[in-house]
Amino acid sequence: MRIGLVVDSTCDLPVAYLREHQVEILPISVRIGDQLRVDYRDEADTLAFLHSHIAERGANAETIPFTVEQIRDLFLQRLVVDYDHVFCMTVTKTRSQIRDHAQQASYAILNEYKPIRAAAGHATPFAMRLVDTQNLFSAQGVLPVEAVRLRAAGDGPGRIRARLEHLALHTYGYLVPRDLYYIRNRARHKGDRSVSLLSAALGTALDIKPVLRGWRGDTGPVAKIKGFDPAVRALFEFAARRVATGLLTPTLCLCYGGELDEMRAMPGYEALRAACADRGIEVFETVMSLTGMVNVGKGAVCVGFAADAHEFG
Known part of the structure; x- marks a missing residue:
């Protein structure tokens, strides 16, 4: 059976990996002022757009996911012919319309595919x-990597589905933002009042950085640490301890809202890579998606992995 895999462009995996394993991308467009970019996970394009637009006006950007019609057309024009069974793994439905659009498109796809295949x-x-990863950014990458492994091992759709749905419940994403004012302004633009002006002002004045956790569709702070570098160090050291304890898949995903060499020079990075090497954990690194940087600002660091229940610390 020919099994296809689809992710959206907020899934932070290297584009070379996605191409090598023929993982299809549902792109998201970003409009800032009169500038429009379609995010196909081109790192050079993302960085160029970041330096020229996101820092100044990104908080007011509009993100535009593939429409129901675009998803339907992608499947009917190609995927229903190229594959027999497709897994579409999306960003958490609590933060995006992509999953809902794919759900609506699936009705037309399943009603109209027969003559096309014939x-x-x-x-x-x-x-x-459809598989809701229940997470964001780097943490989204855990499921498609596992799906690629299972497909290569010859597992069928039933086993792959059960495994992905199980992992979605046990995948964690941890993020340290650099600019709380940016997140506050972005949240206000989207109508999300979860980051108040007072908390952003206090956090900036005191140089307090939160560690944010994504898990089972929910996002929120799990720690507050003084200074960006100490917060990143704490995040990387925590991730290294989780690796040493044991992950549910041999995968750890990292993304950064800027040049990767900047992330690689951060405190705790080398120790985390060493811990992964010791345990046979494959590390995937990529520039954060354009959509991700629009929502959390440039310079944010995110780590994703699957693990048993735990607390940050």
Whole structure:
């Protein structure tokens, strides 16, 4: 059986990996003023757009996910012919409309695919499964990497589906933002009052940085640490301890809202890489998606992995 894999462009995995393993991308467009970019995870394009636009006007940007019609057309024009079963793994539905758009598109896809497959010489049924990763950014990458492994091992759709749905409940994303004012202004633009002006002002004045956790569709602070570098160190050291304790998949994903060499020079990074090497954990590093940087600002650091229940610290 030919199994296809689809992610959206907020899934922070290297584009070279996605291309090598033929993982399809549902892009998200970003409009800032009169500038529009479609995010296909091109790191050079993302960095150029970051330096020229996000820092000044990113908080007021509009993010535009693939529409229901665009998702339907992508499947009917190509994927229902290229594959027999497709897993579509999306950013958490609590933070984006992508999952809902894919759900609506699936009805038309499953109603209209038969003559298209028949014309291509395929008499067997087509199936698709939507999987809400229940997470964001780097943490989204854990599921497609596992799906690639299972597909390569010859596992069928039933086993892959069960494994992905289990992992979605046990995947954690941890993020340290650099600019609380940016997050506050971005949240206000989107109508989200979870970051108040007072908390942003106090955090900036005292140089307090939160460690934010994404888990099971919820995002919120789990620690507050003075200074960006100490907060990143605490994050990397915590991740290294989780690696030493044991992860549920041999995968750790990192992304950064800027040049990767900047992240690699941060305190705790080398120790984290060494811990992963000791335990046979594959590390994926990439520039944060354009959509991600629009929402959390440049310079944010994010780590994602799957693990048993735990607390930060």
